[in-house]
Amino acid sequence: MDNQIFLNEEWIVAPKTLHLSIMESKLNDTLSVRGIRLMTLDTLLATLFPVINENSKLFTSAYSIIQEKRKDCIVLKETISYPEFTRQVIDFVVYAMKNDVDFSTLPKENPKEIDLALCVEAVEPLFRSHNVISQIRNSNMTFNHVTLYPFYTQPHQQKIIDLLIEKGAKQVDIDKPDFVNFQYFQALNSRQEAEAVAQWLCTQSFNRIGIVLSDPAGLPVLSSVFDRYKIEYQQTIGHIQPNIIFRFLSLVRLIKEKNSASLVEALTHGALECSNRQSLIDYIQHFDLTVEEVLQPFKHVKTVCESGKLQYIDKRNQIALRKMEYEANVSQGEILADLITMLSSSNPYITTFDHFAKNFSFLFEDDKHALLSIKDIIEQCAFEAGETADIVIPYLIEQISLSSQKQSAPIIITDIKNLELPDCDTVIILGLNQRSFPGFSTKTGLFDEDYLSKTALPTLKERLNSHMSYVQSIFYRFENLICSYASGNYEGKGVAPAYQVEVFAQQQNISLKMWPLVHHGKTVTREYQLEPGISQKLFFNDRKLGGSVSSFERFFQCPYQYYFQSGLKLNKLQSFELNSAFVGTIQHAIFENLAKDNPKGYPKTTKEELSLLLDSSFKDLHLLYPKSAKRWDIVQARMQENLMITFDRLNPMEEDTSFTVTHQEYKFEHAWPTRHDISIALRGIIDRIDMTSSAFRIVDYKSSAKRLKIDKVMGGLQLQLTTYLIITSKLFEKTPVGAFYLSMRNLDVTIPRYKIAKKEAVDFDSELSEAEIVKKHKLTGWFFVEKAEMFRSKDYVQGLINDQKVDKRYKFDLLKVEELFTEIYSYLVNELSLGQIQRRPTESTCKFCDYASICWYKGKVYDPLAISDIDISLNKEVDA
Ligand code: SF4
Incomplete structure (x- = not known):
């Protein structure tokens, strides 16, 4: 480049932060600034030694060259095929070029260093344009027209400055200002710090303010707070990866x-x-x-x-x-x-x-x-x-x-490394704690500190000194400076302020203050209640509240969940999948089919007979998903194995009772009166009704072990089984003996090695083990009679004691239960009439709730309601 064309100009090289004050002082001396060009060091170098931006081409060439060296590598043969290897080599080469390093002096003390030197030397010619130092040194340019102001000097920049001075450039010093208008604040955490700054900005008048983040990771929080306060800002940091x-x-x-x-x-x-x-x-x-x-x-x-x-x-x-x-x-x-x-x-x-x-x-x-x-x-x-x-x-x-730079706003957000803040009245440095400040990091990767220490590149000490002198200088760069830090993180753990800011505050004799923070707005407390008129329209039809018993149980599990499901009728829109519900459907169908033909002896079904039935049950899956045939075969084989085990334990259970399967999948509709002028229109399907000549019981198949619990029944959480018995007791002229759950699940049973009987240790032989398995798989439920002669032993049903008598803990009065349920259903009708749909989840309800993602409940879990104090036990006691 022809040096002569610049001779009539004065070039001032300074950081952008100083441009305005330099211009002002020039205008104090003269009426015009003709012939003066203000620029940063990077602009000066780009003007003198322009580089064509072909980074991708250079990267590709470097990658190819490095791959060619693979055969000569000793230990890095595999690693060099990764593009990230090439990236690290290029970064090192550019850094070494900027520092004018002689590549022949690179360390070659071990196989890894030999391989690295091989790759570095191979690609080095591609990046020679980055060696500005040698270009200046070898040129015949003079820099008499250049004035240099102090700025952030990395070691290689200092070398360039020294060379420019050698070739005629002048350097001027800037005195530290005697007085800095300084304030020092803390906040409880980073969000409150951002909130406080936003509030402070809203109360100030200014032309331009710089906000410097010690930790750029704080940008998202600051931006979201500024966006909420509608504060316009531009930023020089933060990168986005477009979708x-x-x-x-x-x-x-x-x-x-x-x-x-x-x-x-x-x-x-x-x-x-x-x-x-x-x-x-x-x-x-x-x-x-x-x-x-x-x-x-x-x-x-x-x-x-x-x-x-x-x-x-x-x-x-x-x-x-x-x-x-x-x-x-x-x-x-x-x-x-x-x-x-x-x-x-x-x-x-x-x-x-x-x-x-x-x-x-x-x-x-x-x-x-x-x-x-x-x-x-x-x-x-x-x-x-x-x-x-x-x-x-x-x-x-x-x-x-x-x-993600946004332009033309009076507030500019940047970080400490990019401290180019032109024309700012005030600068606020945030997050000045010991973790983020001074923020010097050591080199890692292929060219780590150990490697660098063997080269002619700036030492760790030189780089640290350079960084620290830059860091110290930032406190004196601005007329109005506010420093701030958050004294804790979001978990409440304490964070100490940076040592340098503490020292500076002491020198300035300024004490630390809490950011003034205005808490505005009220916590919104939402009412989970409907207008009674709307509630009536949602839930009631023709003075009736319709639904299945399990849907009403859902109200007592959580009224808000009931509102979503039965009021708004929001159901998960999911297509069919093989889940436990479908497995349950198939198992129900198998039981129904077998018991229809052989009500007492269905558990005697052979493997072959069961296999035939399962074949037809799995036909749906094969028809719909023919490509998953292998999967269905495996599922079918497992189901068959499980069912055979289930039948083995059900066979003696069925033989031990005179009950016989009489009705299956029994559909009903029933109007249950309440204490209000609205009745409950119940509908449902009862899995199984077993009868003798004079009595009957309800059996409900379950895919897991389940028991009736008194507090859950009293609180409306377990209404189904007993409601079925009450309804059917009005249909059949037989004695309702009880209602029971039959678990289709084969539980794991732990068999101990021995048990103590009459102070003697008795080994658990196969008979005892069998008894233990039977004990774990008893029918569970409630009786509504004193004595249940239709069971020959107490082995297969919970709640029986000697002579077919019923243990008082399992014996209830069906009429009193009916009275209780009338109160529970009346309570339900009354609550819904008033529009009460509070979030009141009982144990585990939120965990399985389909609406959790729109509800976001974070409160406590409630005990079952105590709706009535009716004593539902059968009064005549039989001692256990
Ligand atoms: S998430 Fe919990 S509180 Fe919310 S509707 Fe579901 S069960 Fe109720």
Whole structure:
């Protein structure tokens, strides 16, 4: 560059923070500033030694060169194929170039250092333009027209300054100001610190304020608080990765792999736009479609459902599946043309770029910038064909991050390393605690401190000194300075202030104060109550409250949950899946089928007979999901094994009683009067009703062990079993003996090695073990009679003592229970009439609640309600 053209100019090189004050002082001396150019050191160097920005091309070349060295490497053969290896080598080379290091002096004391030197020396010629020091030294330029002001000097910058001075530049000193208008604050935590600064800014008048974060990780909290206060700001820190990067890479993968997994990934990222991509994803995954099958119209579910062959998958699930298929069809139609283009392409990057470029004007601004960066990368790397481009291009695309800089606002947010704050009246430094400040970090990775200590690069001590002198200087740079830190983290743990700010505050004789913080607004307490009129419309129909007993139990588990399910009728929209409910449906159907033909002897069913029944039960799954046949076979085999074990324990249980299965899946509708003018319209299906010539009992199949508990019955949480018995007692002219749960689950039973009987240790032989298993699997429930002669022993049902007498803890008065339930149902009607839908969850209800994500309840768990004090026990006692 011709040095002569600058001779009539004065160049002032200074940090941006000083530009305004330098300009002001120049204008004090003269009326105009003609011929003066203010610039930073980086601008000066870029003007003198411009560098063409071809980083991606250089990276690709460096990657190829390094791969060629693989055969000569001793220990890094495997590592060098990773693009991150190339990244670290390039960073080191550029750093060494800036410091004018002689690469022939790099350490080669061990195999790793020999390999590193090999790679570094191979790529070093690509980055020589970064060696500004040697370029200045070897040029015949003079710098008499340059005036240098002090600024952040890393060791290599100091070398450049020394060279410029050697070649004629002048350096001026800036005296430390005698007085700094300084304030020093603390807050309880980072959020309160941000809140306090926002409130402070709202009360000040200023032209321009700089906010410096000691820890840039505090940016999201500060931005969210500023956004809430509607404070306009610009920022020089914070990078974002636009969403288009992930969409782009997922499409590239789809074109390369052409399989349904990569198609699902592309759909998940939104790379192929359609109205209901989740349905399409669900459909592909549900039916395990190949990518070729995705190109065909979807009609499998329609065909199977219309065939009338499905027996166990209920109508609701069929409707959900058909809805999913319909929506998947619509979405498939929307992406079909693009998908065909992708699948027929052999040029992933160009095809993907064209896909997004055709809608360029509809993209978000960040996505537009990112797409242009992607274009640069593709153009710069495409010269390197094949494997290298395939590894390097995705790596470089993943590295794209855009500065989230917002322009033209009176508040500028930055961090300590980027302390370029032009024209600021005041600077606030936040987060000055011992963890974030002074913020010097040592080098790690391939070129760590150990490696650097063997080179001619600046030593750790030199770098630390340079950093500390910079850090000290920031307290004297600004006329109005506020320093602040949070004295604790969000868990309440204490954090100490930075030593340097404490010393500075002492020197300035300023004491620490709490940020004044105005707490405004009131905590919102929401009323979980409906207008009675709305509640009536939601829950009642023609002076009736309809539903199943289990839906009413849900009210007592949590009224708010009942409101969602029975009031708003919000149900999870999920398509059919193999879950415990479907397994339960099949097991119920097996029991029903077997007991219909052989009410007493159904547990004697042979393995072969059961296998035939299971074959027909699993037919639905095979029809709907033919590709998962192996899975269904495994599930079926496991179910068969379990059921045979269940039958083995049910056989003696059935033989021990004169009850016989009489009704199964017994449907009922019943109006239960309440103390109000609204009745309960109950409907439901009773699993099983067993009878003798004069008595009957209710049996409810359960997939796990369950017991009736008095506090839960009294609190409305266990209404079902006994409600069934009360209703059927009005239908059959027989004695209602009891209501029981029968667990289909085969429990793990721990068999001890011996038991103590009459002070003697008795070994647990097979008979005792068998008895232990039977004991763990008894029917559980309540009796409503004094004596239950229909049981031959007390072995298979809980609550019997000697001579078929019923233990008083399991014996209740059915009429009194009916009276209790009338009170409970009256309470339910009354609460709903008043619109009471409080969040009042009982034990574990929130854990299994489908509405937890819209409720966000964080309070306590409630005990069951005490609605009535009726004594429901049978008064005549039989001692245990
Ligand atoms: S999350 Fe808990 S409190 Fe909320 S509705 Fe569900 S059960 Fe009730």
